[in-house]
Amino acid sequence: MTPPLIRRDLPHPHRRVPLLGDITHLDRYRPIQNEVALAASLGPIFERRVLGLHFIYVAGARLATQCLDEQHWARSLYGPVLEFQRFMPDSLFVVDSDNPLWGQARRILTPAFAQKAMRSYHRAMQSVADDLVAEWSAGDGVIDTHSAMTRAAGEVIGRAGFTRDLGLFHDAPDSADSQAFIDSLGDLLRMASDAGLALPIIGPLRRRILEPSVRRNVEVIHSFADRIIAERKAHPTDDEDLLNLMLTAIDPETGRRLPSDNVREQVLTFMAGGYETTAALLESVLHYIAADQELQERLRTEVLARGGFDYHAVTGMRLIRHTLNECLRLWPPAPGYFRRARTDQDLGGYRIPAGQMVFVLALAAQRGKDVWGPDADIFDPSRFEPDRLRSHPDRFFEPWGTGPRSCIGRQFALHEATLLIARILSAFELSTDGTPLIMRERGTLRPEPYQLKVILRSNR
């Protein structure tokens, strides 16, 4: 039976201006955090109309859960994700689920993220952790966390996924090109984020002005990916890495390899997906740990008790995992996703017609006091202890997305982040100069650059 569809008019910000709509409630620099603030006064579902554009936001945990139900809702390509299509149109991340290329690539690349593969990446990840510790040990104790975590996450995906030292921690033949690649990719992610949220008239104008620099950046990342592929083809290896899967693995369902012109896009997807989000997570978690000496000591005790950093030791570091999860809950690097109703829906008593798109504000839903309790805004890793988790059966915690399009790199990112944090804690005492954690929005939700103070531990 069709549910009764009660109301049509969604709550919206006050002082709506004729023709311009809710224009006075925009924040170009922190749009999603602004929407979370609006949700606090407008409730779990609201709308915003600006210059003819119409957006529906779902901020409540229970309604957000409803939108993730694959039977009634589907992933929608919109906003920044759609912008990525300009430089990787047929990649795993942006291709439509109905396009056979998506299923083919997902089936071919899934084994690269199974447990067996994770074990084989461990050594590459460890080598990056060693380089990071060596760099910090030789430095003056003041760390530019943004640069360090960007290079660490980029180097991990280079060494683990492509068996290639990108030279981001020491002088190597690739160093300058790798840094140029990381910079260009960062610029493009920011551009995609801005353009994906642009307003009519102003947006297209800005896009025109930025076009030459976009083209330059696209050229840089394309030629970098092409070179990695050409070198592997010229010197084939038996490595079981992502690149070899992309080049040689056969899809069990279609019996086909990835089309050769598609490999470049997949290389770019994994470089982009692999570094920015993980670097954002590492930066926020380091900030929390450096600001809380008691937590830092408990984490360090756990690390030292594991007696080393081999694969098994790292997978057992539960406190670090809880701390990472709590950061992902409070500051998900991907702070929301677009969903489209497959059929007419009743969302909290409002009629959402089939085909309508909504933006699920994971950043708000993951802080829902109705499902996480009155202290939902407080950083508390212990809420991820199994017993306490059971007391929040309706919790909303989806930093990796859900359904068939959820993050393929989840275990990779968690293992990498756990290992890096463990190595840092075993080698250094951390503190900050008291700068609060402020998040900026440029493709991902990521801390504003801040400095970390590190002191080498004597009995490490």
Ligand code: HEM
């Ligand atoms: C903290 C780190 C990470 C976070 C929070 C994260 C988050 C996400 C989210 C939310 C999605 C779904 C987006 C949507 O539905 O539109 C996604 C998809 C994806 N992620 Fe991640 N990710 C992380 C790390 C990684 C890593 C390390 C890789 C690769 C090495 C990766 C590769 C991908 C790919 C390829 C997709 C697209 C999957 C598909 O559409 O089939 N991610 N990620």
